[in-house]
Amino acid sequence: MIFLLHWDPRGEVEDYVLHLVRGLRPHAERIVAMSNGALTPAGRERLESVADAVWERENVGLDAWGHKTAMERFGLDELAGFDELILMNTTFYGPIGSFASTFERMDAAEVDFWGMTEHARVVPNGFTGRGVMNRHLQSYWLAVRSRMFRSDEWLHYWENLPEIRTYLDAVLKWETELTTHFEELGFVDEVAYAGDHRTLNPAMFDPETLLDEGMPIVKRRIFFEDPMMLVNERVAAWRVALRMMESGYPADLLWPDLARHTAPRVLQTNSGAYAIDTDATSAYDAAHPLAIAVAVHVVAPSGLVRVLLSLRALPGPHDLYITVADEKTRSAVEAALAEVDDSHRAWVEVRVLERRGDRYGMEALVVALRDVIDSERYDVIVKLRAVERHRGADVQEHALASLLGTPNRTANALALLQSDATIGVVQAPIFAAGSQDLGDHPEAGFDAARSLARQLGIRVPLDDAIPLLPPSAAMLVRPAALRLLLDTTAVPSVRPHDHERDLDLLLGGARLRLITAAAGELGFRTFTTINARYAAALYDSLYFAFSGNELINAGPIAHLMYWLRKARPRVAQRVDRPYQRARRAWRTLREARGRQDEPGVEA
Missing domain, CATH: 3.90.550 (Spore Coat Polysaccharide Biosynthesis Protein SpsA; Chain A)
Structure with a gap:
């Protein structure tokens, strides 16, 4: 059973969503699409052509309350007849290839819930500046087995879901807490693609390694993220797109969608156009x-x-x-x-x-x-x-x-x-x-x-x-x-x-x-x-600009350090070590925040 949460600022349904649902169809007995916000008549008709049911609700409570509403409307008695429930949204492209190998491998895993990717533990919490952000499965894809979603603990969790008004609420009160909450109750989870990643947030900042591991999806956010952030995080979005298309993902699903939702210069830079x-x-x-x-x-x-x-x-x-x-x-x-x-x-x-x-x-x-x-x-x-x-x-x-x-x-x-x-x-x-x-x-x-x-x-x-x-x-x-x-x-x-x-x-x-x-x-x-x-x-001037990487999208402190290295190298040597430590700490906090604008949250 799949509950697919969709949101589009125009109330429309892009072709990549239809492709996603068709790719999921061989692996799901029922697919119910819930729109966070009103759909246009054409959008609703398109979604109804691939889903078993299409529901609409006011966009209140973001993904968490969208899933809660879908489960309540579907009914717990009806849900009890399924072996697995997947809560997902449409903030990713897929399948890149096929979902078959992922489902085959995870069907054999003896777990209570699983996700495609995880976010690592962060201290201090990048959203609050204090405490801990727990390691957690990322909420764009949460699969739950019947032992867990038929339990009193699952019912109690959703009955007591706190009010969520903002993206920050969704991160702090739902996504980063759900995994730990059910682990502490004795439920066992697993990550489908938990390889050796160079970043805390591999879904966003290590997509090529995930593709190497066979993950059949790519987050949309990668392509409309701030290009300077991608440079600093060593993400080549254009290369990710190339690999998607080499694996058979249709270009006419990718580019029109991004063209309609991305600032033109950002898209050209990220896509290498x-x-x-x-x-x-x-x-x-x-x-x-x-x-x-x-x-x-x-x-x-x-x-x-x-x-x-x-x-x-x-x-x-x-x-x-x-x-x-x-x-x-x-x-x-x-x-x-x-x-x-x-x-x-x-x-x-x-x-x-x-x-x-x-x-x-x-x-x-x-x-x-x-x-x-x-x-x-x-x-x-x-x-x-x-x-x-x-x-x-x-x-x-x-x-x-x-x-x-x-x-x-x-x-x-x-x-x-x-x-x-x-x-x-x-x-x-x-x-x-x-x-x-x-x-x-x-x-x-x-x-x-x-x-x-x-x-x-x-x-x-x-x-x-x-x-x-x-x-x-x-x-x-x-x-x-x-x-x-x-x-x-x-x-x-x-x-x-x-x-x-x-x-x-x-x-x-x-x-x-x-x-x-x-x-x-x-x-x-x-x-x-x-x-x-x-x-x-242009090559030399561009190379010169990027050789002072801390100046890219940087503030006054970075510009001051650049000037010190040129004009006062001895002073620069004395302050460089604490400056680099501060930069690393800021980078960790920024990565934890994730810069996410989509309705599906991922810390």
Whole structure:
């Protein structure tokens, strides 16, 4: 008997949940899904297609009270007819391979309850700073044999379950106490994957060792954890994903789910969504060419010729749409078109949109070219800008070189979209070498983007500081990934001064910040393509940044230690030992806390 606890902020049911239930089906006589929160009609229908029953409740008491409610509703008399009860949630991907070997091995174990993984004992308790956090089975998977769940002790435990209002309550009053409570009553437990792990919390911070041991699940949290925490904990989430897929786990279950629930820059970093192109060969399938539209917004006509020349790298015919702010600029555009001949240019149209502050060309894209996006004629839109030669030329040149630098480079960028339906945006990287513009656009404020996202129904977490799409706004994008941005009636509640150009800047900047999140809401992820020469130029600076690892996501004390090592090495030597001891203690506390945002708690 399985009680599967589910929670989704949208009330929906992702494909990975259906896959999980189907994987459990051969090993369970009954599967009852309990949703902590209301489901959409479509979500409920999807869950009913794989579970024996689907129940909904208000999300009060988190997992503990969800399981308590499910058992009470099912009935203890009905439950008594089963040999094993499994309480689990949907905070993990699986099966990686099959659950068969796990169930076969644990069915033979003479135990009263068992879990997939455990959290080690921690002193002091990382959540309170004092006392002990007991070693415990982690609550995303708790299997209980009939001797235990039919006992008076089990009934008494749940009848007296304390009120749980917060995640901290769930950890301190339930998860970290349940194992010890029943051990002290004489019940015997076992961990399915209790190998030699290098961390207190292997489900989060040692997933590859667990995969080596044959564990058929991977925690979702790994992929949307703070990238700097994963660096410090030596977790390569991209490698975990690769191993999952090598074991047969479908990529189209993993990436769309994460795209809808993870800040775009976090997901790209954790998933390793970067392609370093050497220009050596082309991966583009010319036998099945993409229908391509090119959208160029002209900020300054002087930069248009360079853009038009770069389009010669496209692998086949394309339609060209150029947007300008006035009729005067249209004349200059027509002169540039006459100057640059391109045999691949099948169609040209120049459109006027009077938006003076549209620096990034985002308003031109979603307003002036809305019919192009909606037409379903194109597989991909190449979005570019033409800017002044003496202003932003390095950023512009870098964007063109990254996406359209050579025929092979362009073909390989398009091949990413051609070969992987989960990729919605392919972008150039931020131009960081010798440039002050690292993508932090003051006019594209976070508050304005967040306000616009609420109105557009975009619930993907937004990147806090630097948006993923660089200020060049150059990208290859599927028209379907832009759909949520086409509602031009939405205006940020955060307003600039009463000046039309300021509002255009705010809208364009906010949409720039939202491009990757809007794509993510629809299940598309973003890939960055980097040419090998630029990647080589960045290597030394990146290595230097990471060589001072304590500065990554660090506070003032770490920065002070870095300065002491450079300027006062003797002083640094005297204070380094106590400083390192303090860092180790903090790391232990932080690991114990687990940084868990999901409804299923794991200390």
